[in-house]
Amino acid sequence: MNPIQATPEEAVFLRLFDEHHAALFRFAWRLTGSIADAEDIVQECFLGILRPSCAWDPARTPIRTYLFGIVRNQSLKRLRKPDPFQPQPPDLSSPESDLLRNELGAAVARAVAELPDRQREVLILAHYEQLPLAEIAQILTLDVGAVKSRLQRARAALKETLAASYPGLEKKR
Amino acid sequence: MNDNELDGILDEWRTPPVPSSLADRVRAGFAARRRRGSFFTALRRWIAVHPRSLAACAVAAILTLLVAVPNAHPQAASAPPWTVDSEFLNYAEDGSSSVEMLMTSYMLNGNETILSRWAPSNPLKTALWSTADTIGPVHDRIISRLMFGEAKLEEIHKARAARASRTVGAVTGCGPLCLSVDHFYWERATPGTGTGCTAGEIVGRDTILGHATIAFQDRWTEHGRMTVWMAADLGCFALRSVYETQQADGTFRRAGEKRAVKITSRQ
Numbered sequence: 377m378n379p380i381q382a383t384p385e386e387a388v389f390l391r392l393f394d395e396h397h398a399a400l401f402r403f404a405w406r407l408t409g410s411i412a413d414a415e416d417i418v419q420e421c422f423l424g425i426l427r428p429s430c431a432w433d434p435a436r437t438p439i440r441t442y443l444f445g446i447v448r449n450q451s452l453k454r455l456r457k458p459d460p461f462q463p464q465p466p467d468l469s470s471p472e473s474d475l476l477r478n479e480l481g482a483a484v485a486r487a488v489a490e491l492p493d494r495q496r497e498v499l500i501l502a503h504y505e506q507l508p509l510a511e512i513a514q515i516l517t518l519d520v521g522a523v524k525s526r527l528q529r530a531r532a533a534l535k536e537t538l539a540a541s542y543p544g545l546e547k548k549r
Numbered sequence: 550m551n552d553n554e555l556d557g558i559l560d561e562w563r564t565p566p567v568p569s570s571l572a573d574r575v576r577a578g579f580a581a582r583r584r585r586g587s588f589f590t591a592l593r594r595w596i597a598v599h600p601r602s603l604a605a606c607a608v609a610a611i612l613t614l615l616v617a618v619p620n621a622h623p624q625a626a627s628a629p630p631w632t633v634d635s636e637f638l639n640y641a642e643d644g645s646s647s648v649e650m651l652m653t654s655y656m657l658n659g660n661e662t663i664l665s666r667w668a669p670s671n672p673l674k675t676a677l678w679s680t681a682d683t684i685g686p687v688h689d690r691i692i693s694r695l696m697f698g699e700a701k702l703e704e705i706h707k708a709r710a711a712r713a714s715r716t717v718g719a720v721t722g723c724g725p726l727c728l729s730v731d732h733f734y735w736e737r738a739t740p741g742t743g744t745g746c747t748a749g750e751i752v753g754r755d756t757i758l759g760h761a762t763i764a765f766q767d768r769w770t771e772h773g774r775m776t777v778w779m780a781a782d783l784g785c786f787a788l789r790s791v792y793e794t795q796q797a798d799g800t801f802r803r804a805g806e807k808r809a810v811k812i813t814s815r816q
Contacts, residue, residue: 386579387731393575394768401571402564415571423578434704484562503559535550538558 393422396440399505400447406500407451409489417450437514444507444515448497487537495530502527572771629655632664633786634811637722640803649805650727652720656784659737660718663730674727681728717746719777719787721769722805733775735767737785746785752776757788758812770794774801783812 397418404414421443425432432442488496494516501512502523509527513520550558637650652666666682668674716734723730735747744751749765755778756762762778769775769792778789788809793801 389579390576391734393572397571397575398567401567405564406562411565411568415568415574418571419574419578422575426579434708480558480561481563484559488559488562503556504562531552531555534559535555538555539550 389422389426392439396443397422400443403444403500403505404447404451406488406504407448407497408454409485410454413451413454417447417454420450421446438511441511441514444501444505444511448515452493452497483538483541487534487541490537491530491533495526495533498523498526499530499534569771628815629657629664631655631783631812631814633783633788633809634813635720635788635807635809638806638808640805642802644803646806650723654720656786659714659716659784660732660734661720661786663720666730668727678727717779717785719779719790720807721775721790722792722807733767744779745781746779753778755789758809760788760812762788773804 400418400421401414404417405411408414408417424430424446425439425443432439437445488499491499497516498512501507501515502509507515509520509523512518513523516523518526632653632655635652635654636648637652638646639649640646648669650666651669653664654661655664656662663682666675666678668678715737717737718732718734721731721733735749738745738748742748744763744765746763747765749767751763752766753764753776754762755764757778757780760780760782762780764776764778766774766776773792773794775793776791777787779785779787787807790807791803792805794804795801
């Protein structure tokens with residue numbers, strides 16, 4: 377009747393997966409630009425916590441913070457540059473608003489991809505995953521001040537890039 | 550461009566859906582790891598080396614079970630003030646239903662705890678479940694030690710104990726053979742919020758066996774949902790749960806149900 381069965385450990389593990397995999401996948405995809413890579417990274421991340429060598433210490437780090445840290449490290453190893461963020465081929469049957477959305481999304485993806493790695497990961501965690509600055513600091517092993525300043529620099533750079541490259545962007549929306 | 554405009558534009562960068570294969574791959578990876586360290590693998594190797602000892606061990610195991618089975622289910626240290634008899638139904642695609650399991654349970658520390666369970670008109674299955682309920686926890690303890698080690702296991706137990714005060718648990722069903730029973734846990738609502746029991750949004754109210762219940766919904770499987778009716782005056786016991794799977798056309802089909810049929814006061 378219910379798919380979550382077998383041992384309590386498996387139930388706990390699957391519940392953990394259920395709670396966090398979507399956010400981790402989004403984060404990995406936004407860093408790597410590849411669905412296949414993001415899928416591999418998230419799979420490895422979860423199976424990694426089962427290994428005896430797993431370094432997670434529940435007393436020191438919440439599991440979400442630990443998982444984001446693993447995904448971040450794995451993503452940086454595989455990082456690819458902007459190709460995957462090129463606009464999708466337009467679907468001629470789509471309404472015009474969909475085409476505009478695709479175009480805007482691709483423009484944003486390119487602008488984010490152009491950010492330095494350290495700013496990009498802060499921006500993704502803060503804006504798209506809505507993580508608190510303190511948690512981002514823990515994931516990236518930085519202090520909160522450094523996270524704040526990277527976020528401010530990333531946002532300023534994006535404003536400049538998007539406004540310069542796509543002057544009518546706000547109006548198109 | 551101001552901050553709000555930037556936020557709006559950034560939101561236009563959407564992510565693709567999570568591939569459905571991811572969950573399957575992780576489950577398979579979990580199962581493979583469990584198999585590698587499994588007690589049964591070691592047992593098979595041992596049998597291959599010591600075939601003559603197998604019969605003696607089988608006799609010893611049967612004797613152990615005969616002693617252990619009567620203690621298969623967790624018993625309350627003191628008699629619970631009330632118990633609930635529930636039935637678990639499976640629904641076929643044509644809408645017909647069959648009772649899969651009957652169960653007597655009660656609430657202990659915010660978690661639904663089983664006193665006994667049995668399969669209607671199937672004593673063999675009932676005996677199998679009793680055996681599984683006896684062996685399961687022992688097997689789990691062995692596997693947990695192999696998987697996590699003593700130190701991490703201790704931390705997990707502490708985390709579980711801490712979680713018990715913050716969550717409400719309910720039995721939500723079992724697999725095809727029902728060898729193990731499944732639990733779901735929800736964050737307990739802070740006073741005056743959510744449904745009064747959990748943090749979820751209220752989707753309905755009903756009176757079940759004379760007890761007011763509040764319903765909320767949660768995800769069930771990747772493409773399904775469950776609706777749970779909890780009675781606040783019974784310690785947030787789930788008196789009813791309905792499990793539905795989403796069809797290709799977006800509608801939901803009832804796949805299973807847990808239904809309280811009797812509440813017995815023991816005071």
